[in-house]
Amino acid sequence: MSVTIKDVARMAGVSISTVSRVINNSKPVSNDIRERVMDVIKTTSYVPNPVARSLVLKKSNFIGVIVPDISNYKIGEILNGIEEIGKMYDYDILLCNSYGELEEEIKYINLLINKQVAGILFVSWNLKKEAVDIITASSIPSVYVAKNAREFDVFSVGIDHEKAGYDVGRYLLTKENEDIMFISPDHTSQTINSFIIDGVKRAFSESGRVFEEEHIKYIKADTISAYEFMTDYIKSGNKLPDAVFATNDDMAAGVINALCDSNIEVPEKVSVVGYDNTKISSIIRPALTTVEQPLYDIGAISIRILIKKVEGFEMKEKNITLPHNIIERQSSI
Amino acid sequence: MSVTIKDVARMAGVSISTVSRVINNSKPVSNDIRERVMDVIKTTSYVPNPVARSLVLKKSNFIGVIVPDISNYKIGEILNGIEEIGKMYDYDILLCNSYGELEEEIKYINLLINKQVAGILFVSWNLKKEAVDIITASSIPSVYVAKNAREFDVFSVGIDHEKAGYDVGRYLLTKENEDIMFISPDHTSQTINSFIIDGVKRAFSESGRVFEEEHIKYIKADTISAYEFMTDYIKSGNKLPDAVFATNDDMAAGVINALCDSNIEVPEKVSVVGYDNTKISSIIRPALTTVEQPLYDIGAISIRILIKKVEGFEMKEKNITLPHNIIERQSSI
DNA sequence: ATGAAAGCGCTAACAG
DNA sequence: CTGTTAGCGCTTTCAT
Numbered sequence: 001m002s003v004t005i006k007d008v009a010r011m012a013g014v015s016i017s018t019v020s021r022v023i024n025n026s027k028p029v030s031n032d033i034r035e036r037v038m039d040v041i042k043t044t045s046y047v048p049n050p051v052a053r054s055l056v057l058k059k060s061n062f063i064g065v066i067v068p069d070i071s072n073y074k075i076g077e078i079l080n081g082i083e084e085i086g087k088m089y090d091y092d093i094l095l096c097n098s099y100g101e102l103e104e105e106i107k108y109i110n111l112l113i114n115k116q117v118a119g120i121l122f123v124s125w126n127l128k129k130e131a132v133d134i135i136t137a138s139s140i141p142s143v144y145v146a147k148n149a150r151e152f153d154v155f156s157v158g159i160d161h162e163k164a165g166y167d168v169g170r171y172l173l174t175k176e177n178e179d180i181m182f183i184s185p186d187h188t189s190q191t192i193n194s195f196i197i198d199g200v201k202r203a204f205s206e207s208g209r210v211f212e213e214e215h216i217k218y219i220k221a222d223t224i225s226a227y228e229f230m231t232d233y234i235k236s237g238n239k240l241p242d243a244v245f246a247t248n249d250d251m252a253a254g255v256i257n258a259l260c261d262s263n264i265e266v267p268e269k270v271s272v273v274g275y276d277n278t279k280i281s282s283i284i285r286p287a288l289t290t291v292e293q294p295l296y297d298i299g300a301i302s303i304r305i306l307i308k309k310v311e312g313f314e315m316k317e318k319n320i321t322l323p324h325n326i327i328e329r330q331s332s333i
Numbered sequence: 334m335s336v337t338i339k340d341v342a343r344m345a346g347v348s349i350s351t352v353s354r355v356i357n358n359s360k361p362v363s364n365d366i367r368e369r370v371m372d373v374i375k376t377t378s379y380v381p382n383p384v385a386r387s388l389v390l391k392k393s394n395f396i397g398v399i400v401p402d403i404s405n406y407k408i409g410e411i412l413n414g415i416e417e418i419g420k421m422y423d424y425d426i427l428l429c430n431s432y433g434e435l436e437e438e439i440k441y442i443n444l445l446i447n448k449q450v451a452g453i454l455f456v457s458w459n460l461k462k463e464a465v466d467i468i469t470a471s472s473i474p475s476v477y478v479a480k481n482a483r484e485f486d487v488f489s490v491g492i493d494h495e496k497a498g499y500d501v502g503r504y505l506l507t508k509e510n511e512d513i514m515f516i517s518p519d520h521t522s523q524t525i526n527s528f529i530i531d532g533v534k535r536a537f538s539e540s541g542r543v544f545e546e547e548h549i550k551y552i553k554a555d556t557i558s559a560y561e562f563m564t565d566y567i568k569s570g571n572k573l574p575d576a577v578f579a580t581n582d583d584m585a586a587g588v589i590n591a592l593c594d595s596n597i598e599v600p601e602k603v604s605v606v607g608y609d610n611t612k613i614s615s616i617i618r619p620a621l622t623t624v625e626q627p628l629y630d631i632g633a634i635s636i637r638i639l640i641k642k643v644e645g646f647e648m649k650e651k652n653i654t655l656p657h658n659i660i661e662r663q664s665s666i
Numbered sequence: 667a668t669g670a671a672a673g674c675g676c677t678a679a680c681a682g
Numbered sequence: 683c684t685g686t687t688a689g690c691g692c693t694t695t696c697a698t
Contacts, residue, residue, distance in 0.1 A: 004675055015685045020677060027678095030683060047447050051387045052675035056690045060384065065428075070416060071409030079403045083430040092448070095398075095428040097416040114380050115425070223616055253616050260618065283556055283586050283613060285593065337691055348669045353693060360694095363667060385691035389674050 003044045012040040023048055054116065063091045063306060064112030067123045068100035073278045074295055075123065078145065081299025082121060089307050091118065100124070105131045113138045119306045121145070127152060141309035143302045147195055150319055155309070157302040159324040164291050165199025168245055168273055171326055173207050175333065177242035177271060183229075183255065184247045185221035196247050196275070215241075219251070226254025234262045243271035243332065249278045252288055256331060271332035286330035294322050336377045345373040356381055387449060396424045396639060397445035400456045401433035406611045407628055408456065411478065414632025415454060422640050424451065433457070438464045446471045452639045454478070460485060474642035476635045480528055483652055488642070490635040492657040497624050498532025501578055501606055504659055506540050508666065510575040510604060516562070516588065517580045518554035529580050529608070548574075552584070559587025567595045576604035576665065582611045585621055589664060604665035619663035627655050 005023075009016040014033060021027045022037045029037075040046070054060040063086055067075045079095075086093050094117060096108040105124065109131060112120055120135055120142040127146040132154060135142045142154065149156035172180055182197060197216065204211040217233075219225045226246060234240070246252035252274030259266050266272055266286050274281055277292035301320055308315060342349040347366060354360045355370045362370075373379070387393040396419055400408045412428075419426050427450060429441040438457065442464060445453055453468055453475040460479040465487060468475045475487065482489030505513055515530060530549065537544040552562045559579060567573070579585035585607030592599050599605055599619050607614055610625035634653055641648060 006675075016676080017678080017686080018684060021684085024677080028683060033684085049388075049675050050448055051384060051393065052690090053677075054384045054690095055382075055388050055675080055692090056677050058690070062427075070403075070412045071406060073404060073406065073409075076404030076406075076409050079428075080430065083403060083428060087429075092444075093428045094395075095412075095416060095426045096420075097413065111425075115383055223612070250612075257616065257618060279556070279583075280613065280616060283590065284616060285590060285618065338693095339691080349692080350669060350671095350694080351667085354668085357693080361667065366668085382691050385674090386693080387674095388676090388691080389693050391674070 002049075003046045005046075005048065008037065008040050008044060008046050011044070012037045058116060059118055060116050061091050062094045062115065062117045063119045063121055063303065063310075064094045064096065064108070064115070064117040065121045065123070066096045066098050066105060066108050066112070068098050068125050070095070070097050073280075074276055074293075077295035078123060078299035078302075081296040081301075082303045083299075085300045085303045086307070089304075091303075091307060091310075098124070100126070102128050102130060106134060109134050109138075113140060119143070119310045121303055121306050141306060143306040143309070145298055145302050153318075155305060155315065155318050157298050157305065157320040158322065159293050159298075160321050161195035162199040162202070164275075164324045165196035166203045167199070167324075167326055168196075168275075168291060169200035169203025170207075172243050172245065172271070172273065172332075173203060173209065175243075175271070179239070179241040179243075180215060181241040181244040182216045182247075183226060183244060183251050184216055184218055186218040200245070221248060221251060223250045223254040223257075226251035227258045228254075230255045230258030231262065234258065234264065240264065240270055243273065245273045245275075247275045249274040249276045249281045249288060249290055252290065252331075253280050253284050256284055256286065256288065267331050267333035273332050277327055281327070281329070284331075289329045289332040290327055292325045292327050294324075297322055335382075336379045338379075338381065341370065341373050341377060341379050344377070345370045391449060392451055393449050394424050395427045395448065395450045396452045396454060396636065396643075397427045397429065397441070397448070397450040398454045398456070399429045399431050399438060399441050399445070401431050401458050403428070403430050406613075407609055407626075410628035411456060411632035411635075414629040414634075415636045416632075418633045418636045419640070422637075424636075424640060424643075431457070433459070435461050435463060439467060442467050442471075446473060452476070452643045454636055454639050474639060476639040476642070478631055478635050486651075488638060488648065488651050490631050490638065490653045491655065492626050492631075493654050494528035495532040495535070497608075497657045498529035499536045500532070500657075500659055501529075501608075501624060502533035502536025503540075505576050505578065505604070505606065505665075506536060506542065508576075508604070512572070512574040512576075513548060514574040514577040515549040515580070516559060516577060516584050517549055517551055519551040533578070554581060554584060556583045556587040556590075559584035560591045561587075563588045563591030564595065567591065567597065573597065573603055576606065578606045578608075580608045582607040582609045582614045582621060582623055585623065585664075586613050586617050589617055589619065589621065600664050600666035606665050610660055614660070614662065617664075622662045622665040623660055625658045625660050627657075630655055 005016050005019050009019045019037055021029050022034050069075055083093055098104040123145040127148050132152050144154050144156040147161050201211045219229045244255050252272055256266055256272050274288045274290035277290045281288035281290045338349050338352050342352045352370055354362050355367050402408055416426055431437040453473055456478040460481050465485050477487050477489045480494050534544045552558045577588050585605055589599055589605050607621045607623035610623045614621035614623045
């Protein structure tokens, strides 16, 4: 069947250790022998068996990646970065979809540890201590991508959400919006967006305004829920806010549609701002003002750091903060 | 460190072969011994090392999945199905992102073969003979998801695109649209959508209409390209079609936006129909009439078939056709 | 029914 | 610089 190190050794007339040495460049080998071996490798198109290698090295070149939702656009972009850079460094991606549930996350963490992955890249909507503890205990190198990753003593990559919230707050306040509504995922996952809201609060207090907690509306984080919430809100005859800031684009899209379907002009009557700059934001009309995150880079940098750690480099910076940026489109005035 | 089969054997006072037998249920073991071993396994929470197992069995429980674009919503949905069912059967997903390029596809196929994956699930925009041949030659079980998979003698899962095109054709024709424009990805990936157009043609001929090749516009398959194309088309003063059928939702969204931004009413002046029923289709206004594919199921079923093949079952049906369905929304009349 | 032993393909001492 | 040898953790004959 497939050619092994033994075959190569025999055909090159050397011992298997010598072959091992040339393929790993682990010890000096005389030039003629090296060439002889290389020739055989080329002609037989021999590739070392990674399974056998993992067994003896007790380490694979798999990187376990746990994500909360593959079909989510943001996750997809991050994964693109992870996959591309991972493959560039010759690591393979073992994909696990946790659906954002702690139980699944823990199951996969244990599975990955058992598989002897070289490293774990953990992407989560909301990082939990239980998960972090298990990974830490395994002493497998790891990097985290999560809004709340900085709450733990771990390596992480992401933007500064507090600052982003602050920026949106300032942006909205500067535009003289008196009454601002905030739409955030409901309390089951509430913490994860508190940083954004924290930033908004800072912007408020900085400009001497009081932030009313009841202006935050907690809903399920999807377009339909936002649409229904906003439609109900309008129908109930509540006073309309001057602006609404939804902490993801999907919800913002629901808000825009609810407003437009009720003939309330966006942005003339109500400004809408989203978060993430996903595809939807440029397609929806009016196009959505939103906060851009360098998703691909988040993935790419996080895996690069992980690989560095796997390969034994000492990293000085534990938390990498990437730049964010407000993309101003037509939905805000 | 971690407990091995040896440890378990020693602690249970049996040989490692016996332990192996109980964990694999491969040979009869007396009840008392079996229980003794089970106890040790439980207390030590021993898990067999999958790497060692792969080495001797020359087969892993990895399933290599090659996809053309992780961040694409359709692919994400398919992957959701693949991942969930895969994990259910205890297989792990080795993810490879080919960016739709043959060269990458081939690279990954070889990589997966070398990794001794148990099976290969190949998702491609446009399946090529070269790729299929390599997989076939490896004799690793495989299943394909691609519009043109049926052109090859392989196992595949998907909807009947010709029929879907036919259905859209009939739908549009029944609505008395005289002049219909078709928007399809440009020729680099042209073949993959020809089935849809073939179906449309059948609908045309069936109702005694001639299909004008020049009504097909080949453009880059994204929203912006479609937007620009349509805007130019309008600006150039061409006669507007009664309807446009774009072979994916992204392009359809671009068309709708171009039309609306030029104050051409959709669907009153021009109907627009998309393909795929992605998230965008329900968010855009007017909401997009489109063809729904059971993406999650395509993923789920394809991996289930693959696993069956991996485990040695004989599958009778090579090509599984799942139902599609026209979702009628506001963009067509 | 159970154990001893060989070996999967590879790396890494250990000798020379 | 090169070869011999001992495993890595597991499955699987082959004896018993």
